[in-house]
Amino acid sequence: MDKSPHQxxxxxxxxxxxxxxxxxxxxxxxxxxxxxxxxxxxxxxxPLGQAPDAWQFTGVSVYRVQxxxxxxxxxxxxxxxxxxxxxxxxxxxxxxxxxxRYGE
Amino acid sequence: xxxxxxxxxxxLGRDATQDEIKRAYRKLARKxxxxxxxxxxxxxxxxxxxxxYEVLKDPPKRAAYDQLGSTWKAGxxxxxxxDRNQGFEFHSGDFSAADAAQFSDFFxxxxxxxxxxxxxxxxxxxxxxxxxxxxxxxLDDAYHGATRALTLQTTELGPDGRPQTRARTLxxxxxxxxxxxxxxxxxxxGGHGPGAPGDLYLEVAFRPHPLYRVAGRDVYLELPVAxxxxxxxxxxxxxxPDGPVDLKIPPGSxxxxxxxxxxxxxxxxxxxxxxxxxxxxxxxxxxxxTRAAYRELEQAQAFDPRAHLxx
Numbered sequence: 001m002d003k004s005p006h007q008x009x010x011x012x013x014x015x016x017x018x019x020x021x022x023x024x025x026x027x028x029x030x031x032x033x034x035x036x037x038x039x040x041x042x043x044x045x046x047p048l049g050q051a052p053d054a055w056q057f058t059g060v061s062v063y064r065v066q067x068x069x070x071x072x073x074x075x076x077x078x079x080x081x082x083x084x085x086x087x088x089x090x091x092x093x094x095x096x097x098x099x100x101r102y103g104e
Numbered sequence: 105x106x107x108x109x110x111x112x113x114x115x116l117g118r119d120a121t122q123d124e125i126k127r128a129y130r131k132l133a134r135k136x137x138x139x140x141x142x143x144x145x146x147x148x149x150x151x152x153x154x155x156x157y158e159v160l161k162d163p164p165k166r167a168a169y170d171q172l173g174s175t176w177k178a179g180x181x182x183x184x185x186x187d188r189n190q191g192f193e194f195h196s197g198d199f200s201a202a203d204a205a206q207f208s209d210f211f212x213x214x215x216x217x218x219x220x221x222x223x224x225x226x227x228x229x230x231x232x233x234x235x236x237x238x239x240x241x242x243l244d245d246a247y248h249g250a251t252r253a254l255t256l257q258t259t260e261l262g263p264d265g266r267p268q269t270r271a272r273t274l275x276x277x278x279x280x281x282x283x284x285x286x287x288x289x290x291x292x293x294g295g296h297g298p299g300a301p302g303d304l305y306l307e308v309a310f311r312p313h314p315l316y317r318v319a320g321r322d323v324y325l326e327l328p329v330a331x332x333x334x335x336x337x338x339x340x341x342x343x344x345p346d347g348p349v350d351l352k353i354p355p356g357s358x359x360x361x362x363x364x365x366x367x368x369x370x371x372x373x374x375x376x377x378x379x380x381x382x383x384x385x386x387x388x389x390x391x392x393x394t395r396a397a398y399r400e401l402e403q404a405q406a407f408d409p410r411a412h413l414x415x
Contacts, residue, residue: 013282071137
């Protein structure tokens with residue numbers, strides 16, 4: 001069923017260098033702007049810029065939003081709970097990275 | 105298709121109460137949630153669990169499943185009895201067509217058209233789902249970029265409205281400078297629906313390397329040195345993912361000292377650093393000359409490595 005097995009797909013690396021406006025961010029995350037505003041107010045994502053029409057999101061925020069939405073949908077936690085899990089996961093990742101330096 | 109033992113997936117007996125089923129689901133969902141769990145098969149386990157719960161939480165579906173009897177073994181070749189859906193109606197499920205598309209053929213053969221697809225037909229998703237997959241790469245790929253072939257198992261609603269699985273292979277460019285945990289978005293490679301296709305998100309993980317450890321954009325290496333190299337200083341050869349480099353060991357270095365090679369970590373803006381952690385390795389005292397040399401060192405100065413322990 002593979003149409004073009006030899007074609008190499010060039011993806012977009014969603015890192016800090018990727019900068020998205022509110023409109024682009026909404027389209028990527030498939031969310032209405034009001035929901036993105038809620039996520040910002042909850043402190044889950046932190047755009048640069050003062051007002052919504054000047055907001056700039058990085059590629060990393062896409063993952064944070066997706067993760068929160070999955071946690072809410074799959075585990076039945078509310079937004080604050082999902083935000084807490086996300087922060088704890090960040091801490092866990094940092095600790096795992098430190099642990100990795102020692103070989104395990 | 106293979107029979108699925110939903111009770112075993114949830115770690116329950118066939119006589120479990122609805123409350124027990126709910127509790128088991130909550131507990132296992134937390135354990136295997138792909139965002140939370142680091143278990144290699146978390147994604148598959150979580151999907152399997154969702155499917156099992158979909159059936160067992162709903163008494164009519166559970167009754168239909170139980171009717172198959174308890175003699176089936178998980179993984180056994182399963183052929184549904186003809187007309188088995190007669191007398192059952194499944195309108196109580198609260199999953200969307202997109203969720204149902206994630207379920208197995210086995211699920212579809214029992215509940216597919218009534219429970220999943222029919223609802224989807226009434227309320228078609230405006231566009232395909234965004235999907236995600238893990239791609240495991242080597243550290244070397246992050247330094248130089250690479251092309252990796254990925255085989256993905258996709259479940260989609262077929263023309264007849266039943267979920268069907270197919271394998272597809274994608275050749276994906278892994279960009280130079282990628283770090284563990286980052287996502288690569290492939291627009292239009294996600295799930296298909298009546299509208300535009302969704303996007304595929306690849307989450308990057310690194311295969312463990314025998315020499316290097318990766319933390320963010322930095323790379324760590326344990327560098328064995330001889331006692332005289334650490335004490336007197338030396339210039340040693342050090343491997344890096346970009347090829348060997350010369351490293352100056354400053355005199356008086358102790359074991360565990362970290363030497364930083366700026367910009368030799370994972371490339372990027374800014375690039376990461378490479379850290380060499382010194383590990384002093386003693387030559388074995390397995391001949392007379394070496395033993396004599398150790399004795400001589402002992403005589404050379406009054407040295408108490410335990411002075412700070414106060415004994």
